Amino acid sequence: MKNKSKLLVTSLALFLSANTYATSISLSVEEQRLTEQHKYDATLVNAKDLSDFAEQWLLVKDYTQAKQLLHTEGTRLWSEIKSQVKSHSRFDDRPLYWQRLAIKAHIKKQPLKFSETELASLLEVFENVSRGYADIDYRYNTAKQIFITGFDPFLLDKNIGQSNPSGLAAISLDGKVIELNGVKAEINAVIVPVRYEDFDNGEIESLLAPIYLGGNVDLVSTVSMGREHFDLERFPGKRRSVTAPDNLNVLSGGTKEAPIISKLAGETLSGDEFVEFSLPVTAMQKAKGKYQVIDNLKVVTLEKGELQPKLLAELDGQTAVSGGGGGYLSNEISYRSIRLQNQLGTKVPTGHIHTPRIKEFDNETNKAIVNQIEEMLKQAIAAI
Known part of the structure; x- marks a missing residue:
């Protein structure tokens, strides 16, 4: 058994270092990090599962078969990692991220007879399914329904071992039924990429529009990793202002x-400079745990610098530098979700939870963060 495991790890290392074929597709910046990731912790990619997929990929004969295989593999990956997290056999969001990239990299290195356009479409299928996008289904007859999003790990060039508790919360809570005072709510969750291009192409709007228009969800909360404690970001801003890159090392362009x-789909994003969340903040602040739950009012504007408005109207005429969630994609997903909710005319409480920040990977801290997010959502049930 030891020799077999050693062989699988060796095979993975050879795969990551091998020269690409002449007909292969260039790896993305994210996929190129697999080599460094393998040096850091080879167990974050399941070599056996990758090898099994590689064998099945070689048997593919046409586009339809390829699409079905990638849908099946994406479903298997999402389900397998959820099972690991929920059973606490490995309470870790990173295997989902790195396994996804390893499979995408293999497909690009072995494109078979598919064109780049076909491969892009196939990779999109796998990407979406492995993020839980195809698994949004409320299966239980609960009084309330909650939808949350998490993020991939990010800033990996600074720390290749980085975890993201927001993604872990999404994995852990997806499909879970929570209860407070006899009222039950089912949670559905997905994980979104840390890539400016995906946001510009409307991924958040495409994801959330059916949620709002379905008329059944009672609360939407985007989640990301943030500061020292939990922050509920009251006033998200419209603009990007950070110099930090996304996971493709693309800069926001703002300062x-x-x-x-x-x-948004090629056009400048319309909307007010600031919007206001509608989360049941007072109820959520009752959630017990290791961290404070802060109603964060802080914003920064070009005209007046840092402010702590009590009312959205106080920000009229101001230009957003950063909202409560900052000037990165954490703030932007909150802005886009609330903007969309307003445009569609729905009354679904919507807002953003910023989790405490962790360095690299911290199992106990991750558990404490996820548990307190669950407690916040339980407290929200009675108020929505």
Whole structure:
């Protein structure tokens, strides 16, 4: 058994270091990090599962078969990691992220007879399914329904071992039924990428529009990793202002001195400079745990610098530098979700939870964070 495991790890190392075929597709910046990741912790990619997929991929004969295989593999990966997390056999979001990238990299290195356009479509199928996008289904007859999103690990060039408790919360809570005072709620969750391009292409709007229009969900909360304690971000801002790159090492293009507005399907994103969340903040602050739950009012504007408005109207005429969630994608997913909710005219309470920040991977801290998010959502049930 030891020799077999050693062989699998060796095979993975050879795969990651091998020269690409002449007909292969260039690996993305995210996929190129697999080599460094393998040096850090080879167990974050399941070599056996990768090898099994590689064998099945070689048997593919046409586009339809390829699409079915990738849908099946994406479903298997999402389900397998959820099972590991829920059973606490491995309470870790990183295997989902790195296994997804390893499979995508293999497909690009072995494109078979597919064109780049076909491969892009196939990879999109796998990407979406492995993020839980195809698994949004409320299966239980509960009084309330909750939808949350988490994020991939990010800033990996600074720390290749980084985990993201927001993604872990999504994995852990997806499909879970929670209860407070006899009232039950089912949670559905997905994990979104840390990539400006996906946001500009409307991924958040495409994901959330059916949630709002379905008319059954009672609360939407986006979640990301943030500061020292939990922050409920009251006033998300419209603009990008950080110099931090996304996971493809693409810069936002904005700065604190010259924040920029993002795109939506090729057009400049419309909407007010600031929006306001509608989470049941008072109820959520009752959640017991290791951390404070802060109603964060802080924003930064070009005209007046840092402010702590009590009312959205106090920000009229101001230009957003950063909202409560900052000037990165954490703030932007909150802004886009609330903007969409307002546009569609729904009354679904919507807002953003910023979790405490962790360094690299911290199992006990991750558990404490996820448990307190669950407690916040339980407290929210009675107020929505």
